[in-house]
Amino acid sequence: MDSPTELIHRSLDAFRIEIPSWGFADTGTRFGKFHQPAAAIDLDDKLADASHVHRLTGCCPTIAVHVLWDFTPGTDPGEVVRKAQALGIAIGSINPTLFQDQIYKWGSIASPDPAAREQAAAHLVDSVLLGQATGSRAVSLWIADGTNYPGQDSIRARKKRLEEVLEATHSHLAPGQVLLIEYKPFEPAFYQTDMADWGMAFLTAKKTGPQAKVLVDTGHHYLSQNIEQIVAWLLDEGMLGGFHFNDRRYADDDLTLGSIDPYQIFRIFHEIHLYAWENGGVYPEIEYMIDQSHNLKPKIEAMIQTVCTAQELYAKAALVDLPALARAQAECNVVDAEMILKKAFNTDVSAALESWRAARGLAPDPLQAHRASGYAGKAAAERTRRRQELGIVTLQSYA
Ligand code: AFD
Ligand code: MN
Ligand code: MN
Numbered sequence: 197m198d199s200p201t202e203l204i205h206r207s208l209d210a211f212r213i214e215i216p217s218w219g220f221a222d223t224g225t226r227f228g229k230f231h232q233p234a235a236a237i238d239l240d241d242k243l244a245d246a247s248h249v250h251r252l253t254g255c256c257p258t259i260a261v262h263v264l265w266d267f268t269p270g271t272d273p274g275e276v277v278r279k280a281q282a283l284g285i286a287i288g289s290i291n292p293t294l295f296q297d298q299i300y301k302w303g304s305i306a307s308p309d310p311a312a313r314e315q316a317a318a319h320l321v322d323s324v325l326l327g328q329a330t331g332s333r334a335v336s337l338w339i340a341d342g343t344n345y346p347g348q349d350s351i352r353a354r355k356k357r358l359e360e361v362l363e364a365t366h367s368h369l370a371p372g373q374v375l376l377i378e379y380k381p382f383e384p385a386f387y388q389t390d391m392a393d394w395g396m397a398f399l400t401a402k403k404t405g406p407q408a409k410v411l412v413d414t415g416h417h418y419l420s421q422n423i424e425q426i427v428a429w430l431l432d433e434g435m436l437g438g439f440h441f442n443d444r445r446y447a448d449d450d451l452t453l454g455s456i457d458p459y460q461i462f463r464i465f466h467e468i469h470l471y472a473w474e475n476g477g478v479y480p481e482i483e484y485m486i487d488q489s490h491n492l493k494p495k496i497e498a499m500i501q502t503v504c505t506a507q508e509l510y511a512k513a514a515l516v517d518l519p520a521l522a523r524a525q526a527e528c529n530v531v532d533a534e535m536i537l538k539k540a541f542n543t544d545v546s547a548a549l550e551s552w553r554a555a556r557g558l559a560p561d562p563l564q565a566h567r568a569s570g571y572a573g574k575a576a577a578e579r580t581r582r583r584q585e586l587g588i589v590t591l592q593s594y595a
Contacts, residue, residue, distance in 0.1 A: 200515055204548040205555070207469070207514035208255070213441075213506050214288040214485040215249055216260045217242040219499050223489040230491050233576035237588070239266045239276065241579065245496055247283035248571055252562040253503045254553065258288030260336065260485055263323050265293065273329035287330035289376070289438075289485060292323040295340040295384065303341035305361040306354035306390045313361060320365040328370050334438065334483050335369075336411055338378040342385020342392075354390050359403055366405035376411035376437040376483065377401045381418060383448060394426045398435055409437025413487055414453070414461065415444040424463040431471045431480065438483030439464075441506060450488045452498050454505040461506075462541050465513035473518045496572060500563050508545055515540040 198206070220236035222229055236242045239261075246259040259280065261267065267276070273287075280287055294304035294316050302309055304316035320337070327335050339358065343349050366375055379397040382389055391397055394410060401408040410430050417423055430436035441461075443451040454461055472479040484506070490498045517536050524533035550560040559565035566572070582588075 200543070200545075201548045201551065203514050204511040204545055205552050207511055208507060208549075208552050210479065211255060211507065211510050212258070212484065213256050213503055214258045214260050214483065215246050215256045215499055215503070216262075216291075216486055216488070217246070217266050218262055219486060219489045220245040220495050221265075221489070222491075224491045232495060233580045234572045235495055235579070237579055237582060237586070239271075240279065241575070242266065243276075243280055243283055243285065245499075245575070247280075247285050248566070248569075249496065249499050249503065249562075250285050252500065252559065252565050252569075253507075254556045254558045255507060256285075256503055258286050260289045260291060260487075261287055261330075262291045263293050263319070263326060264296075267326060273326055277330050287332055289334040289336040289483060290323050290327040290330070290332050291336050291338070292320055294319065294337070300340075302349070303343075303354065303390070305339060306341040306358040308349055308353070308357075313357060317361045317364060320361065321368050324365060324368045324370075324373065324375075327373060333372060334374050334376050336376040336378065336438070336440075336483070336485070338380065338411075338413075339391040340380075340384055342382075342387070342389035344386050346387060348387065351388060358390055359400060362400060362404040362408070366408055369405075369407045373407060374437055374483075375401075375404065375408045377404070377408060378411040378413055378416070378440065380413065380416040380448060394430065398430065398433070401435060401437075410435050411438050411440060411483075412436070413440035413442070413448075414464070415440070415442045415448045415450060415487075419446075423460060424467050427464050428467045428471075431467060434480070436480060436482055438485055440485055440487030441502060442486070442488045450490060452488055452490060452493065452505070453486070453502045454509060458505070458509055459541060462509045462513050463537070465510045466516055466537065466540075469513050469516065470518060494572060496566060497563060500566055504549075504562060507549060511545045511549060512540055512543055515543050515545070 220242045222231050222235040236245055250256040277287055299312045299315055305313055307313050323335050369375060377397045377400055379391045379393050381392050397410045401410055412427060441453045443453055443456045445456050486502050488502060521533055521536045524536060553560055
């Protein structure tokens, strides 16, 4: 019987978390941005920051990129791949950008405007081909489409339009590539969102093709929704493609993972460990990715916090006594069953996390190591100088 530490170390050995390029750049809310001197300016900065986080945490070997934000026309994917490799990381998921452009005013792949659909379809194929050029497994697609008023457009016509484009996109996927379809109940559309919930994403992925799966963004659910039940159903159907990790108090707030409800994330991870336990210890191939770009916390500190929280909760969930849980469930012993989960959740795994890091030559506390490294101060000075040279004016001065 493995000790808790051995269980934790083995679970962490296979747990890789992808960090988003956009998490290092200045972003904000629709009410404005609060600029940070150390925020990344360009893809080189983002690669450097991601490499720094991976060096400190040891579990973030890939960086998710957003096509039009990171790969502007003329960017050579091969050069980006080489830069990433030189920094000890690799390019991870490719995130198409089917919003912001004026042509997408009525939607992208669901738009009634054929020109918008054509531009969006071409962008999706470009994203698939870019993923082949960077050696990325996943194209991770968030469809921002929807309508703002009853009667604005035909809901079923929109469904058919997007299905057609996604099926065409799927035909360009190389063997081994996956198309992850992300859902979100609202925003930027306020009356009806075309890919609004897990059911729509599931059905669409099934129709799109065998390499399409569902992406669960933990911030994209109504507050009362049982996310671990969605995860369990998708697991059981072999349709769980991956996660975008963040937390929310009210809506899609992109708060750092576990800052509001860590127990919910623990229960999600428990479903994954349970699934593997019932399948001979084989874990499904899931893309664990962070989707945050918090505008108050220092960018790199927030990223390290999320990575360490994800490791901690994944480790805790690995401690659930699954045989005992199965027995308690068979006896309908509700209290014992619940206490088996709570016992694992309440276990302090910090020593096991520290020994896992020590075995890899990593500092016991990545956040303290980051602060001691002076990395943020150097980045702030260098990037402030570059902003001045580039004439990038930030709306507010930042003390
Ligand atoms: C926003 C969207 C969605 C998407 C992310 C990156 O809500 O989560 O995955 O931006 O494009 O958070
Ligand atoms: Mn997301
Ligand atoms: Mn989101």
